Amino acid sequence: MDSSLLIRACAARAEIVAGALRGAALVELLHAIPVRDRDAWVDAALGIEEPPADEPELPRGAVPYLPCGVEEILAMVLEVPLGVDDELVDLGAGLGRVAILAHLLSGACARGVEIQGSLVRRARALCTNLGLADVTMAQADAAETALDGTVFFLYAPFNGPMLIRVLERIEEVARRRAIVVCAVGLELREVPWLVPRATSSVSLMLYDSCVPGEDAGTHHG
Ligand SMILES: C[S@@+](CC[C@H](N)C(=O)[O-])C[C@H]1O[C@@H](n2cnc3c(N)ncnc32)[C@H](O)[C@@H]1O
Missing domain, CATH: 3.40.50.150 (Vaccinia Virus protein VP39)
Incomplete structure (x- = not known):
């Protein structure tokens, strides 16, 4: 993701925290982000970082984490x-x-x-x-x-x-x-x-x- 998208993600995060970015405005913003960058952009805006390793003993039938x-x-x-x-x-x-x-x-x-x-x-x-x-x-x-x-x-x-x-x-x-x-x-x-x-x-x-x-x-x- 290039730096301009990262700056937009930081600005969006501030608006989300302020309660100002929700609903249709957020849908419109997401549609303006290139599809190939959208997942990473959302994670940057929400503050989602690399996940921890999956726990070694997941019960039978449980699928490991993937967003x-x-x-x-x-x-x-x-x-x-x-x-x-x-x-x-x-x-x-x-x-x-x-x-x-x-x-x-x-x-x-x-x-x-x-x-x-x-x-x-x-x-x-x-x-x-x-x-x-x-x-x-x-x-x-x-x-x-x-x-x-x-x-x-x-x-x-x-x-x-x-x-x-x-x-x-x-x-x-x-x-x-x-x-x-x-x-x-x-x-x-x-x-x-x-x-x-x-x-x-x-x-x-x-x-x-x-x-x-x-x-x-x-x-x-
Ligand atoms: C494929 S990931 C989906 C994660 C999330 N829904 C997302 O899309 O970002 C599957 C998740 O299900 C959890 N999981 C697996 N078995 C579970 C169970 N029996 N009860 C609750 N969570 C479970 C895993 O730990 C893993 O985080």
């Missing part, structure tokens, strides 16, 4: 669409790129669930430094914790029995309310209670819940 691309996060926010009344849950939240950026773009409350304590501590520090009270990070195994929210995001965080268990927990939420499940790098077409929606991104899939007993209606962003 989701800004393109997919933008597409998710715009196409769900995520709104101020939503509660976004990023399952396997890493350093919080999804939760923090989605909150800034939409105003939705965002919660990350992350199994690695070193990542959770760093993500919490980022939120504190940015002054974001509506972004929270829980250290937990997503397969073993009660979930709630209106929009669930999964960037290929787990597989095998762990993924099946997490989907059961999300389905419990869908029995109470209409939800949207967003998946990157993860195929959920075989899940009977999820109805796929096409998106503008080749790697992002959106699914609306359709569970017998679910409250009538659909998700409203």
Whole structure:
């Protein structure tokens, strides 16, 4: 990234901390950053640095940390669409790129669930430094914790029995309310209670819940 982009990232960071850069203005700014620089630019603006090494003993089925691309996060926010009344849950939240950026773009409350304590501590520090009270990070195994929210995001965080268990927990939420499940790098077409929606991104899939007993209606962003 060249120095002019870095200067713009520093200026954007100051505006984010001041609460002045949010929503449509941030979408417009992101679109003005060259695609090849966008991920690094966002990390510079949010203060996301190199991650610590993954913990050596991740449980079976847990995928190590890799941040989701800004393109997919933008597409998710715009196409769900995520709104101020939503509660976004990023399952396997890493350093919080999804939760923090989605909150800034939409105003939705965002919660990350992350199994690695070193990542959770760093993500919490980022939120504190940015002054974001509506972004929270829980250290937990997503397969073993009660979930709630209106929009669930999964960037290929787990597989095998762990993924099946997490989907059961999300389905419990869908029995109470209409939800949207967003998946990157993860195929959920075989899940009977999820109805796929096409998106503008080749790697992002959106699914609306359709569970017998679910409250009538659909998700409203
Ligand atoms: C591919 S990364 C995605 C990170 C984040 N969603 C992002 O896009 O920036 C997967 C993350 O899921 C976490 N993870 C794996 N299994 C988990 C589990 N059972 N519960 C919570 N987090 C888990 C990993 O530690 C890792 O940080």
